[in-house]
Amino acid sequence: MDLANSYYLWLMPQKEMYDEFQKIIQDLSEAYGTPAFEPHVTLVSGFSGNEDHLVKKTDAFARGKHSFSVTMEGIDYTHGFLTALFLNIQNTLKIDQFNTQARKHLKPFGQGPYHPHLSLLYGDITSQEKKRIIASLNLLPRTITLDKLKLVQGHSNVTQWRVIREWSLQ
Numbered sequence: 023m024d025l026a027n028s029y030y031l032w033l034m035p036q037k038e039m040y041d042e043f044q045k046i047i048q049d050l051s052e053a054y055g056t057p058a059f060e061p062h063v064t065l066v067s068g069f070s071g072n073e074d075h076l077v078k079k080t081d082a083f084a085r086g087k088h089s090f091s092v093t094m095e096g097i098d099y100t101h102g103f104l105t106a107l108f109l110n111i112q113n114t115l116k117i118d119q120f121n122t123q124a125r126k127h128l129k130p131f132g133q134g135p136y137h138p139h140l141s142l143l144y145g146d147i148t149s150q151e152k153k154r155i156i157a158s159l160n161l162l163p164r165t166i167t168l169d170k171l172k173l174v175q176g177h178s179n180v181t182q183w184r185v186i187r188e189w190s191l192q
Contacts (some may be wrong), residue, residue: 028131029069029076029186031063031124032081033117034170035140036089041156044144048105050155056145057180063092063111063140065121069130071176076128077187080173084189089169092115092138097159099152102182102183106145107152111138144180 024033069076093108111117113136121136145154148187173186185192 028176030064030088030174030176031066032172033065033168034062036169037166039166050143054145059180061067062167063138066124066128066130069128079127083124084171089167089191091165094164097156104144106147107143108141113138163190
């Protein structure tokens, strides 16, 4: 998949939680020399098309949608750059339905099972260091409200991701 030509649909935490997560992300990125990014839960990834057409499709998807809350289930990590350290989000019927409906509207390139999460750190960090970070974070239990959608154009350089448009969920 060509990240420079791919688009993503993100669910965004409400302002108070957004600010709290943004500070954590910023602090971790500075401590480990990794790129900072906006806190988000990716709803759909890896779709392409004419930008105006994607805005219209996303607008149709967003129409009548309401904000909703999700529960974090723990902090985890992988060896992937974009999933170096993240909060697992409980995969409820609500978020799963959002994902299914968004996929129908935006038609992403082959997607596997949906794994909702909110990343806290991108980068190549050792497992030992990730375990140390997890032990130092006090984020659970926590429920967060997702109240916006953002259509984002990806890029191989995270710092060059570009927000196309934002929608408020009622």
